Amino acid sequence: MAEDLYSVLDVPKTASAGDITKAYRKLAKKLHPDLNPGDKAAEEKFKKITAAYDILGDAEKRGRYDRGEIDASGQERPQQHYYREYAGGQDGARYRSTAGFEDIGAFSDLFGDLFGERGGVRGGRGGARFSMRGPDAQYRLEVDFLDAVNGTKTRITLPDGGTLDVTIPADVTDGRVLRLKGKGGPGIGEGEAGDALIEIGVRPHPVFKREGDDIIVEVPITFDEAVLGGKVEVPTIGGRVFATVPPGSNTGQTLRLRGRGIKTKSGTGDQLVRLSVVLPERIDEDLKGFAETWREAHRYDPRRKLKEQA
Amino acid sequence: MLSERDLVARVQRLTVTRLRVWVRQGLIKPADDTTQSFSEADLARAILICNLEDQLGFSEEDVPVLLNLIDQIHGLRSELMSLLGALEDLPPDVRATVKMRISRRGGSGR
Secondary structure (H helix, E strand, C coil), X not given: CCCCHHHHHXXXXXXXXXXXXXXXXXXXXXXXXXXXXXXXXXXXXXXXXXXXXXXXXXXXXXXXXXXXXXXXXXXXXXCCCCCHHHHCCCCXXXXXXXXXXXXXXXXXXXXXXXXXXXXXXXXXXXXXXXXXXXXXXXXXXXXXXXXXXXXEEEEEECCCCCEEEEEECCCXXXXXXXXXXXXXXXXXXCCCCCCEEEEEEECCCCCCEEECCXXXXXXXXXXXXXXXXXXXXXXXXXXXXEEEECCCCCCCCEEEECCCCCEECCEECXXXXXXXXXXXXXXXXHHHHHHHHHHHHCCCCCCHHHHHHC | CECXXXXXXXXXXXXXXHHHHHHXXXXXXXXXXXXXXXXXXXXXXXXXXXXXXXXXXXXXXXXXXXXXXXXXXHHHHHHHHHHHHHHHCCCHHHHHHHHHHHHHHCCCCC
């Protein structure tokens, strides 16, 4: 990863901020994954130039990079899912356009009929006797949050009583469509069977929330843990771990457990632990007495900002 | 499914006004039209439009042109996939014939 970021964007070290943006945009227009669906090499290059631009396009980060305070690696954020991942599935179908096929219809009767029918561009002409592929069958499958994260195998029962074994790959997101070849409706004549398209719905989890590749968990801590710090047991998608709460922690503060998030092809996310301080259910005389004496000497106003702003 | 507000919250630099303009222009078609709720594909598409305008510097007039082309590419890809899927299951000799005919026509010359 020791590659020089300036050479990644093909600009001199002395380039102005404007030149860097220009160079980045020129490359990005050529390499953006949604402008090159299916091109893996372009995607890799796009990631590289975007990571370089993340640093060089930001005056402060660029300065730190130039001074050697940060290196070229470790700055890359996991990318959002691209549109092209949805464009081929059922969810993306309403955007797909077959307007470009009208001339092909004139050129070939066979494809004219096929595309016309499937794309809704023209009415079916009928009468032609040829083999046709069977229709795709569409299903929706609800999976548990952890199964969607880790992947699983499951069996679904079809309306006609048959069953279908489905392998859910790891890191499947809500709305993704799995295609099982040949598991749809039977073909006509010599035509092959259609595919089963299974749209995945991910059930929310009571504890884990997903944000990109990060997992977010809210963890209550006691008043003494907040003041003194300590180790607390925290659930992660890979099992329980101990997290260190620093002394003086507060509600709303977040601890980052690196590498405890979702594993994807592009890297592994983190788990973010949001702390919330919880008082004991019953306040006993000890605590009450302590609060009264403490208040005498240590008044503080957590609402000062509130008053200033509203 | 995402409401208008959910979707806007999940995309940096996106505002409700901007999203509504796209929906009015037909660049984004809510997965459920009656409740104006959006799917993950709509979300990914909104991110794409933002990227095209903000990150890559395309102008607002360019974006509908680009999306139209992208949609055509995915239309083509999807038809091509089913065509190839159908070819794949033909007997080997028929496949060989098809292959030969295609290469005789030249095409892209790969």
